[in-house]
Amino acid sequence: MRFRAVGFTLLLACSVGIGIAAESASPEEKTARTIPLESVLTTSGQQGLKNVRDVFPEENGYLRQILEGRCGASTAFLVEAPSIIDAVSASAGVFVGSRNASTPATLNKPDPPRGTFALVAYLGSGGSEPTKWIVDKIEIGPHRIRLSYHAKQPGPETTDVHRYHYWALIDDLNPGYYNVELYDTAENAVTLMRRVEVMMPRQ
Numbered sequence: 001m002r003f004r005a006v007g008f009t010l011l012l013a014c015s016v017g018i019g020i021a022a023e024s025a026s027p028e029e030k031t032a033r034t035i036p037l038e039s040v041l042t043t044s045g046q047q048g049l050k051n052v053r054d055v056f057p058e059e060n061g062y063l064r065q066i067l068e069g070r071c072g073a074s075t076a077f078l079v080e081a082p083s084i085i086d087a088v089s090a091s092a093g094v095f096v097g098s099r100n101a102s103t104p105a106t107l108n109k110p111d112p113p114r115g116t117f118a119l120v121a122y123l124g125s126g127g128s129e130p131t132k133w134i135v136d137k138i139e140i141g142p143h144r145i146r147l148s149y150h151a152k153q154p155g156p157e158t159t160d161v162h163r164y165h166y167w168a169l170i171d172d173l174n175p176g177y178y179n180v181e182l183y184d185t186a187e188n189a190v191t192l193m194r195r196v197e198v199m200m201p202r203q
Contacts, residue, residue: 032141035119040138041084041167043067045131049166055085062092069096071163076121076147076180077101078196080114087118087167094120103197114201117173121147121182123164127157133164136185140170144179150186175200 042049056063066088078101079090090107093099106112119138126132136148147166175198182192 029141032139032144032146035138035140035168035170037135037137039084039169040135041088042135043163043165044133045128046134049135050084052088052165060085060088062089065092066095066165067163071095071122071125074121074123074182074192075101075194076119076182076192077194078104078145078178078180078198079118079120080104080106080112080116081118081169082113082116084118084167084169086113087120087169090118091120091167095122101194101196103199115172117170117198119145119147119166119168119170119180121166123149123166123182125161125163128160128162129158130155132157132162135166138168138170140173142174143177144181145170146181146183148183148185150184173198 037048038050040049041052041055043052045051052063077091077094079087079094081087081090086107090105090112093108094101094105099105104117106114123133130152133149133151136150139146139148147168178196178198180194180196181190183189184191
């Protein structure tokens with residue numbers, strides 16, 4: 001009888017713990033949608049992502065500006081662009097220009113297309129082999145856009161300086177403020193957060 005009582009108590013405790021964990025999930029976690037990693041464009045060699053060499057078989061001026069310009073610490077921001085190629089173009093204004101990232105950057109043209117968004121992220125630079133950072137997932141919530149990643153274990157790597165850029169289309173967003181985050185899954189910590197305002201396009 002004592003064993004049955006103990007077993008029932010443990011089962012009840014586990015059930016309560018699972019229920020509390022489920023209830024404690026934030027609204028962002030409950031309603032977030034995930035962007036397929038195979039749709040993410042990158043300069044890294046991570047398997048399963050689109051490499052810029054495959055999307056830009058010929059030299060692209062905007063991409064060249066990004067890769068040859070000064071890049072400091074990691075960053076993340078939003079752009080408004082109808083395609084992944086346009087997202088690269090729009091991001092150049094932030095990476096190498098003076099474009100403010102408090103609102104999504106648009107294409108540098110009269111009456112640029114509006115309403116379709118993309119996440120742009122830069123994790124830093126390091127050796128190209130092995131891949132220094134791995135993107136785990138990209139989530140879009142009601143008020144948070146998060147790129148989760150982790151660093152490979154330290155070890156021998158090539159001595160070249162390779163930049164780790166990422167572009168991901170996230171389609172439409174409701175007007176409002178969004179926390180755009182980089183999240184280290186190994187450290188369980190937000191390593192960067194930018195507050196971005198998405199506004200309704202003017203008619």
